[in-house]
Every structure is written in C-alpha cells, then in structure tokens.
Amino acid sequence: xxxxxxxxxxxxxxxxxxxxxxxxxxxxxxxxxxxxxxxxxxxxxxxxxxxxxxxxxxxxxxxxxxxxxxxxxxxxxxxxxxxxxxxxxxxxxxxxxxxxxxxxxxxxxxxxxxxxxxxxxxxxxxxxxxxxxxxxxxxxxxxxxxxxxxxxxxxxxxxxxxxxxxxxxxxxxxxxxxxxxxxxxxxxxxxxxxxxxxxxxxxxxxxxxxxxxxxxxxxxxxxxxxxxxxxxxxxxxxxxxxxxxxxxxxxxxxxxxxxxxxxxxxxxxxxxxxxxxxxxxxxxxxxxxxxxxxxxxxxxxxxxxxxxxxxxxxxxxxxxxxxxxxxxxxxxxxxxxxxxxxxxxxxxxxxxxxxxxxxxxxxxxxxxxxxxxxxxxxxxxxxxxxxxxxxxxxxxxxxxxxxxxxxxxxxxxxxxxxxxxxxxxxxxxxxxxxxxxxxxxxxxxxxxxxxxxxxxxxxxxxxxxxxxxxxxxxxxxxxxxxxxxxxxxxxxxxxxxxxxxxxxxxxxxxxxxxxxxxxxxxxxxxxxxxxxxxxxxxxxxxxxxxxxxxxxxxxxxxxxxxxxxxxxxxxxxxxxxxxxxxxxxxxxxxxxxxxxxxxxxxxxxxxxxxxxxxxxxxxxxxxxxxxxxxxxxxxxxxxxxxxxxxx
Amino acid sequence: xxxxxxxxxxxxxxxxxxxxxxxxxxxxxxxxxxxxxxxxxxxxxxxxxxxxxxxxxxxxxxxxxxxxxxxxxxxxxxxxxxxxxxxxxxxxxxxxxxxxxxxxxxxxxxxxxxxxxxxxxxxxxxxxxxxxxxxxxxxxxxxxxxxxxxxxxxxxxxxxxxxxxxxxxxxxxxxxxxxxxxxxxxxxxxxxxxxxxxxxxxxxxxxxxxxxxxxxxxxxxxxxxxxxxxxxxxxxxxxxxxxxxxxxxxxxxxxxxxxxxxxxxxxxxxxxxxxxxxxxxxxx
Numbered sequence: 001x002x003x004x005x006x007x008x009x010x011x012x013x014x015x016x017x018x019x020x021x022x023x024x025x026x027x028x029x030x031x032x033x034x035x036x037x038x039x040x041x042x043x044x045x046x047x048x049x050x051x052x053x054x055x056x057x058x059x060x061x062x063x064x065x066x067x068x069x070x071x072x073x074x075x076x077x078x079x080x081x082x083x084x085x086x087x088x089x090x091x092x093x094x095x096x097x098x099x100x101x102x103x104x105x106x107x108x109x110x111x112x113x114x115x116x117x118x119x120x121x122x123x124x125x126x127x128x129x130x131x132x133x134x135x136x137x138x139x140x141x142x143x144x145x146x147x148x149x150x151x152x153x154x155x156x157x158x159x160x161x162x163x164x165x166x167x168x169x170x171x172x173x174x175x176x177x178x179x180x181x182x183x184x185x186x187x188x189x190x191x192x193x194x195x196x197x198x199x200x201x202x203x204x205x206x207x208x209x210x211x212x213x214x215x216x217x218x219x220x221x222x223x224x225x226x227x228x229x230x231x232x233x234x235x236x237x238x239x240x241x242x243x244x245x246x247x248x249x250x251x252x253x254x255x256x257x258x259x260x261x262x263x264x265x266x267x268x269x270x271x272x273x274x275x276x277x278x279x280x281x282x283x284x285x286x287x288x289x290x291x292x293x294x295x296x297x298x299x300x301x302x303x304x305x306x307x308x309x310x311x312x313x314x315x316x317x318x319x320x321x322x323x324x325x326x327x328x329x330x331x332x333x334x335x336x337x338x339x340x341x342x343x344x345x346x347x348x349x350x351x352x353x354x355x356x357x358x359x360x361x362x363x364x365x366x367x368x369x370x371x372x373x374x375x376x377x378x379x380x381x382x383x384x385x386x387x388x389x390x391x392x393x394x395x396x397x398x399x400x401x402x403x404x405x406x407x408x409x410x411x412x413x414x415x416x417x418x419x420x421x422x423x424x425x426x427x428x429x430x431x432x433x434x435x436x437x438x439x440x441x442x443x444x445x446x447x448x449x450x451x452x453x454x455x456x457x458x459x460x461x462x463x464x465x466x467x468x469x470x471x472x473x474x475x476x477x478x479x480x481x482x483x484x485x486x487x488x489x490x491x492x493x494x495x496x497x498x499x500x501x502x503x504x505x506x507x508x509x510x511x512x513x514x515x516x517x518x519x520x521x522x523x524x525x526x527x528x529x530x531x532x533x534x535x536x537x538x539x540x541x542x543x544x545x546x547x548x549x550x551x552x553x554x555x556x557x558x559x560x561x562x563x564x565x566x567x568x569x570x571x572x573x574x575x576x577x578x579x580x581x582x583x584x585x586x587x588x589x590x591x592x593x594x595x596x597x598x599x600x601x602x603x604x605x606x607x608x609x610x611x612x613x614x615x616x617x618x619x620x621x622x623x624x625x626x627x628x629x630x631x632x633x634x635x636x637x638x639x640x641x642x643x644x645x646x647x
Numbered sequence: 648x649x650x651x652x653x654x655x656x657x658x659x660x661x662x663x664x665x666x667x668x669x670x671x672x673x674x675x676x677x678x679x680x681x682x683x684x685x686x687x688x689x690x691x692x693x694x695x696x697x698x699x700x701x702x703x704x705x706x707x708x709x710x711x712x713x714x715x716x717x718x719x720x721x722x723x724x725x726x727x728x729x730x731x732x733x734x735x736x737x738x739x740x741x742x743x744x745x746x747x748x749x750x751x752x753x754x755x756x757x758x759x760x761x762x763x764x765x766x767x768x769x770x771x772x773x774x775x776x777x778x779x780x781x782x783x784x785x786x787x788x789x790x791x792x793x794x795x796x797x798x799x800x801x802x803x804x805x806x807x808x809x810x811x812x813x814x815x816x817x818x819x820x821x822x823x824x825x826x827x828x829x830x831x832x833x834x835x836x837x838x839x840x841x842x843x844x845x846x847x848x849x850x851x852x853x854x855x856x857x858x859x860x861x862x863x864x865x866x867x868x869x870x871x872x873x874x875x876x877x878x879x880x881x882x883x884x885x886x887x888x889x890x891x892x893x894x895x896x897x898x899x900x901x902x903x904x905x906x907x908x909x910x911x912x913x914x915x916x917x918x919x920x921x922x923x924x925x926x927x928x929x930x931x
Contacts, residue, residue, distance in 0.1 A: 360737040370724050
C-alpha cells in the first residue's frame with residue numbers, strides 16, 4: 001500500500017472528494033460523448049494533430065477560458081472565506097493551497113495562453129503570412145503548455161496542491177517546510193509549460209522578422225504585431241531564468257542539493273532574485289500584447305489612425321528594457337540597504353513615463369475621431385481610467401521607503417489586480433469580442449456583451465478599491481482569517497460582494513457565447529467592424545491558407561488604404577500554395593512530457609527513465625522524418641474562394 | 648507649504664471619515680520612521696490623484712466631444728500622425744513628476760535606513776527579534792532577558808532591531824512605528840525604529856510563512872524609559888532562566904502565548920551574523 005499512499009491528498013475535505021467525483025464524471029462523459037457521436041477521428045484529425053496557427057490559437061483560447069473559471073472559483077472561495085472575521089469556510093491549509101493555485105492558474109495558465117491565443121490567431125494574418133515560421137513547433141508549444149496546465153490541475157486530487165504561494169519562496173517551499181508533493185507539481189507544471197512558452201518566443205520572433213508580406217517594413221507593422229515582437233523578445237530573455245531557477249528548486253527538493261536551503265551555504269534570497277528576474281518581465285509579457293490589442297481596437301472604433309505610432313513603438317521597446325531592471329522592487333524589504341533600494345526605486349518609477357506616453361497616445365487617438373461604443377471599445381475605454389488608478393498606485397509602491405508599509409499587504413494585492421484586470425483581462429475580453437467574428441464567422445451579442453462589461457468593470461472597482469484601504473489599515477495578504485477587532489471586516493465584505501458581481505459578469509459572457517451561437521446572424525461579411533489592418537482583408541472564418549494571394553502592403557493600415565485610398569492589395573495571378581502537413585508528434589511528445597513530469601513529481605524513477613527515452617525518441621524521429629509539406633492547387637483555392645465569397 | 652498641509656489635512660479627513668473616524672493604521676504614525684513613510688504616502692497620493700484627474704478629464708472630454716452619435720454621418724476623421732510638441736509634453740511632465748518623487752524617495756530611503764532623526768544623542772536599544780514557526784522571540788542582550796510574542800520598548804530612545812528567522816522568511820512589521828523588514832535564516836537584517844509616545848501597537852509577521860501565518864502576531868507596548876527599566880528589573884527578579892533545551896522546545900512549529908525569561912538564546916544559539924552567518928567564507 002505504501003506505493004499508493006503518496007497519491008493520497010494530505011488534507012482531504014468534502015469539497016475535494018466532490019471535485020474528484022466531478023472530474024471523474026466529466027472524463028467519463030467526454031469519452032462517452034466522443035464515442036457516441038463518433039468524433040474521435042474528427043478530434044484527432046482536425047484538432048489534436050493540427051499545425052494551423054488559427055486552430056492552435058483557438059485551442060489556447062478555450063484553455064484560457066477554462067482556466068479563467070478554475071482560477072475564478074479559487075478567487076470566490078478566498079473572498080468568501082475572508083468576507084467575515086473568524087470564518088470557518090476554509091482552514092489555513094486549504095486557503096494556502098487556494099491562493100497559491102489562484103495565482104498560478106491566473107498568471108501562467110489563464111493570462112499567458114489568452115495572450116498567446118491572440119498572437120497565434122492574429123499575427124500571421126496581420127503580416128499576411130500563411131502560418132508561423134515553425135508550425136509543428138507551434139503545436140508542440142501549445143501541447144506542452146496544455147500538459148503543464150493539466151499537471152497542475154490534477155494536483156488537488158492526486159497528492160495535494162502547492163501551498164507556498166505562487167512565488168514559492170524558499171525555504172518555505174523546501175522539503176523541510178513543504179513536505180507534500182505540491183511544490184513538485186509547481187516545479188514541473190511551470191517547467192513544462194515554460195518550455196512551450198520559450199518555443200513560442202523563438203517561433204514568433206522568426207515569424208515576424210522573416211515572414212512579413214512584401215512592402216511591410218518594421219515601421220509599417222500593425223501595433224499588435226509590434227507588441228508581439230517585443231513581448232517575444234522579452235520571453236526569450238526572461239524564460240531561461242525561470243527554467244534555471246525551477247531546475248535548481250527541483251534539485252533541492254528531489255536530489256538534496258542546497259541552492260536555496262538555509263544550511264550548508266544555500267541562499268534563500270537567490271530564489272527570490274531569480275524568480276523576479278523572470279517574474280517582473282513576465283508582467284510585461286502579459287501587458288504588452290494587451291496594449292497591442294487596445295491599439296487595434298481604439299483606432300478601429302475611433303475611426304482614426306493610431307496617434308503617435310513611433311512613440312508607441314519606442315515606449316514598448318523602452319518598457320521591455322526597463323522591465324529587466326526593476327526586479328528588486330518585489331523585495332525592497334530584504335535589507336539591501338538604501339543605495340540599492342534607491343536605484344531600483346528610480347528605475348521602477350521611470351516605467352511610468354513610457355506607460356504614460358501610451359495612455360496619452362490612446363487618448364489622442366480618440367481626438368477628432370468618431371467614437372463608436374461597441375463592446376470591444378467599451379473594454380478599451382474602461383481600461384484607461386481603471387488602469388490609471390492601478391498604474392499610479394504602482395508608482396506609489398515604487399517609492400521604496402513607503403513600500404516598507406505597503407509590502408505584503410492588501411494594498412499591493414489591490415494594485416496588481418487593478419493593473420492586471422483592466423490591463424490584461426479587459427484586453428483579452430476586448431480581443432475576444434473583436435476577433436470572434438474572424439474566428440467563427442458571427443458576432444457575439446452586443447447587448448449581453450455590454451451588460452457583461454458593466455458588471456465586470458464596476459465590480460473590478462468594488463472588489464479591489466476596498467483592499468487599498470484595508471491594506472493601509474494593516475491587513476497583510478495571504479491571511480486566511482482575521483479577528484473582528486482589526487476592523488477589516490467591512491472592507492472584505494465589500495470585496496466579496498464585488499467578487500460575486502465579477503462572477504456574474506463572467507457568467508454573462510458564457511451565456512453570451514451560447515446565445516450568439518444560437519441566434520447571431522451569420523451573414524456579416526469578412527469585415528464587420530470596418531477595421532483597418534490586414535487580418536480583416538481575408539474571409540471569415542479564415543481559410544486554411546489565410547490569403548489566396550499574398551497581399552502587398554504600403555502602410556500600417558494597408559486594408560484601410562485599400563478600402564479608402566485605392567491601394568491595391570492583391571497583384572498578379574493565383575498560384576499554388578505550400579502548406580505544412582498535420583502531425584501527431586507534438587501531441588504524443590507532450591503526453592510523454594506529462595508522464596515524465598508526473599513521474600518526477602512522485603519520484604518514480606523507472607517511469608522517469610522510460611519517458612526520458614521516449615522524449616528523445618520523439619526528437620530523433622523528427623530529425624529523420626522526411627516531410628516536405630503539401631501544395632494546395634489553384635483549382636482548390638478557386639473553389640474555396642468561390643464558396644467563401646458566396647457564403 | 649501651507650497649501651500642502653491644507654491639502655494633506657483635507658485628504659486625511661476624507662480618508663478618516665471613510666474609515667469611520669478611526670485613522671488607518673499606517674496613516675496614524677507613532678514614531679519618526681512611520682511618520683516619514685506616512686508623509687511619503689500622503690504626498691504621493693496627492694500627486695497621483697492629480698494625474699488620475701488629468702486622465703479622467705481628458706478621457707471624458709474626448710468621449711463627449713467625439714462620439715459618433717454627435718457627429719454628422721459623413722464625417723471622416725482625419726489622418727493625424729504624432730505631434731512632437733504634444734508628445735514632448737506627455738513625456739516631460741511625467742519625467743518631472745518622477746524626478747521629484749525620486750528625490751523624495753531617495754531621501755526617505757536614507758532616513759528609514761538610519762537611526763531615526765532626533766534620536767541620535769542616546770545609545771539605541773538593541774533587540775534581537777527572531778521567528779520560529781509561528782512565534783516571535785525578542786532577546787534584549789544588554790538587559791539579558793528574553794520574551795516570546797510580546798515586546799516592551801522605551802519611548803524617546805532609538806530602537807535597533809536585529810532580525811533573523813529559524814525557518815521560512817518572515818517580515819517584522821509594526822505599522823504604527825514603521826515599515827517592515829524581512830527576517831531570514833542565513834543573515835541578520837537591521838531595522839531602525841523609535842516610538843514617540845507610550846501606547847500599545849499591533850505587530851506581526853507580514854510575510855507568508857505557512858499554516859500558522861495568520862496568527863503570527865505580537866503585542867508591542869511602548870512606555871517611558873523609567874517604567875521600562877522597572878519592567879526589566881522585575882523580569883530579572885521573577886522570570887526563570889532560558890535553557891538551551893527549553894529554547895529548542897520553543898522553536899518547534901506551533902503557537903505559544905506570551906512568555907518571559909532571564910538570559911537570552913543568543914549565547915547558545917547565536918544570530919546568523921558575522922562568523923555565524925550563512926555565507927561566512929572563513930573571514931572574520
């Protein structure tokens with residue numbers, strides 16, 4: 001029995017048993033459903049083996065939405081626990097697991113795939129390419145991310161979830177103070193999905209640098225493509241640090257090394273440094289693509305070109321540089337002394353300048369425009385004031401002497417939610433609504449969408465503004481309970497009410513998807529928003545090859561110019577198109593990675609060895625495989641085009 | 648200067664009213680360091696409110712003036728590239744604000760990292776504050792006494808806390824006396840504080856350290872120096888000595904009430920500083 005003991009959850013509760021049953025039933029239902037409707041073949045051919053950037057983008061999107069709800073349930077549980085003093089809904093151990101997975105899921109498995117979903121779907125279309133530079137690697141990226149996410153998500157029913165915070169500071173995360181396998185899950189889930197992200201970074205840099213349509217110089221790229229380029233450069237520089245840190249942490253936990261222990265010369269502060277050398281750029285990895293989406297949406301619905309294109313690009317490049325120079329502000333209180341803190345305090349506050357430039361440029365894009373309040377535009381406009389509040393509190397936190405008082409309090413929690421929600425989540429919801437017709441050929445309902453927007457934006461304020469106050473009143477973050485005499489009760493109750501409002505907002509979005517699938521009109525054409533950049537120049541939904549002919553580009557708004565200024569996008573005759581073949585290898589390899597991670601987590605060494613061999617076998621197979629892709633003939637293209645035009 | 652204080656008072660009043668007449672802990676400082684920090688906080692709130700208001704006004708103006716429903720159907724928005732002067736202003740003003748805040752920030756950094764202003768004349772009281780899961784141990788080496796989970800301090804005398812941990816990273820925080828600092832297992836950090844007036848304050852570990860984190864608090868009582876000396880004398884007369892064996896019991900994971908001892912653990916379990924530090928490579 002000893003062997004099976006390790007898979008038991010160390011702190012079981014009725015909720016966890018209920019989740020086990022629910023997960024079991026869902027799996028059975030999915031398998032039964034697929035078998036009954038004979039969809040196994042469809043699933044394998046069209047999705048599991050696809051290398052099409054659009055389908056991979058959609059899979060990222062679905063995963064992100066699923067994880068949003070997983071992380072959202074965590075959030076509701078936390079707010080409910082803290083709503084009243086001395087609450088007994090969750091005990092300390094469960095609360096610790098819940099806030100740890102909430103952070104991990106929301107950052108790594110919700111925001112990241114959401115952002116990458118739009119990179120995948122939009123960038124090749126925006127630059128007039130047929131796919132990304134390495135389509136099969138792209139599929140591998142997705143499946144590695146997905147398996148990482150699954151690995152973390154099974155932790156709470158097999159072996160126990162990580163419980164030392166999403167920052168996982170050592171020595172708390174070391175074997176001495178975290179005996180369960182939770183932190184092993186943390187290490188491997190992040191390692192495997194981080195590998196996928198790293199590959200994405202290389203893929204998109206290559207795609208954007210090498211595969212742009214003729215005429216599209218760097219300074220004629222649409223803003224979202226620019227933001228993607230800068231983001232992926234940050235990914236390539238930042239993620240290796242995480243890889244190394246996780247590797248060292250894993251060695252400490254599984255092989256008794258002493259990188260981060262407090263005995264034998266280990267240094268716990270090193271983990272904090274390495275974590276944030278990755279962690280702070282990570283924040284900008286999330287926010288820059290969001291800025292890109294806002295730039296697209298605001299300029300589309302203000303019916304104007306983006307104001308200050310050059311300073312937009314310049315500010316992103318400066319932000320990317322500064323993002324690597326501020327990590328110490330996450331632990332001003334570690335005792336580095338006044339000089340170090342002063343330097344990092346100044347670099348931190350300096351980031352406000354390029355960010356401010358972007359805010360003002362968006363405001364000036366509205367100037368002399370013709371503003372239409374569609375759902376994507378509402379999110380973009382709601383973003384500006386809420387994000388400004390979040391942003392200026394960031395400057396306040398950047399004043400290191402004052403930070404001694406904000407650090408580790410609800411003030412900090414309020415700050416980063418007030419930048420990540422309007423900054424990233426609003427942008428993703430704007431992008432979701434904006435690109436939905438391009439993905440699926442119909443719009444989401446505007447009326448329900450507006451209701452959802454108002455619920456989400458108002459309740460963002462209701463949930464997080466009280467935390468600024470309770471933080472200044474001395475409420476530390478990550479406390480699972482507090483006594484009545486502290487006076488935190490009222491603020492936490494307001495937060496809880498806001499959290500319920502947010503949940504209703506997100507539920508409305510789900511209802512909107514259902515409603516729109518059933519009732520939205522399908523004959524909306526390929527350019528329902530009267531947009532400006534190339535992705536709207538092809539059909540909706542987009543054919544496999546994206547563009548029948550490669551478009552020619554003269555400006556960052558080539559499609560707009562073709563509509564208004566007589567620019568000719570397509571020149572010459574149709575030609576056959578070279579496309580990559582589907583492949584099951586990325587999926588299979590990621591499955592082996594999943595087993596590999598799982599085996600490591602539970603120290604099952606035989607399985608580790610076998611799966612390691614399996615991974616190398618997959619690599620070898622790819623090296624010797626001869627696959628030169630296939631051609632789509634002119635006749636096929638003509639037929640597809642005729643059908644799409646007729647529809 | 649008068650105007651600044653006027654604004655400070657207004658904002659302070661608003662916040663006070665908002666919180667039901669009791670000032671927020673951090674904005675109700677009882678010592679010079681907390682005062683510096685509260686001033687910085689209020690100053691930055693003021694400056695930042697100004698920025699927020701500018702953005703709000705601009706946004707509302709744009710939305711009201713340029714919304715589609717207010718314009719003729721055939722209005723075509725013009726193509727406008729950036730304007731160097733406008734963009735220079737958008738860079739320049741934030742730069743000025745950041746420069747100003749940087750100067751304030753750097754000055755405050757050096758203030759909170761040194762002996763409190765106005766307390767330089769007297770020798771500071773040194774207290775070694777260490778954590779074990781999930782308790783606070785306060786050792787007074789000069790007085791040769793030790794307490795658990797409560798801290799008595801004299802007013803009008805600088806305090807020098809030497810922080811370290813028997814376990815995860817924790818953070819020593821008495822909001823009304825000043826901001827926090829980490830306590831770690833492999834080195835000693837120093838936090839300079841002082842209390843202006845007698846009173847009782849909340850102190851806690853602010854850095855998540857596992858299951859018992861929420862209850863990892865301690866009480867702080869500041870009293871005039873004469874009273875403090877009386878208390879020390881009383882402890883020495885009544886409390887039992889702290890033995891190594893007993894101390895090893897104390898640092899086992901769990902919660903304890905308030906305890907008092909004569910002697911400190913520093914003799915048999917020295918703080919990780921100097922040659923006892925985690926990163927001492929043979930030099931003394």
